[in-house]
Amino acid sequence: MPKKSFSELINSPGMPVLVDFYADWCGPCKTMAPILEQVAGQHQGKLKVIKIDVDKHQGVAQQFRVQSIPTLILFHKGQPVWRQAGVVSAAQIGQVVQGANG
Template sequence: MPRKSFSELINSPGMPVLVDFYADWCGPCKTMAPILQQVAAQHEGKLRIIKIDVDKNPAVAQQFRVQSIPTLILFHKGQPVWRQAGVVPAAQLNQSVGAYL
């Protein structure tokens, strides 16, 4: 199966896509990982979460002006509709993505 482009990933039909821009060496990114797993489990089948390593994909990070990590960007119908830098509590993240589910 060929790898999908970033554009194909964020244009997921019928489902919003939450993108986590992170790096392996980033402490706050490691704090965010279990929160994202919790949110993914709560919204299984209604929300896709993908992770983009900014060290391996600098062009994508630059395209969306990611200046600090973690940065979360929610895409709805291929368009960014919400973004947040830093660690986001699960309750706040659920509330923010809930409007698009």
């Protein structure tokens, strides 16, 4: 099966997509990993979470002007509706996701 393009990934029908721009060497990114797993579990079926390694996908990171990591961007119907750089709590992300789901 061919890999999906980034555009296809963020255009998930019916649910917002949270993109985590990270790097393996980034300490704060490692702090975010379990938080994102928790969020994905709490919003299963209502949110898709994907991770983009900025070292491997520099073009996508540049396209969305990611200047520091971790950077989270929430897409709804393919459009960015929220972004935050740095470590964010599961509660903060949950509030944003609920707002995006209406």
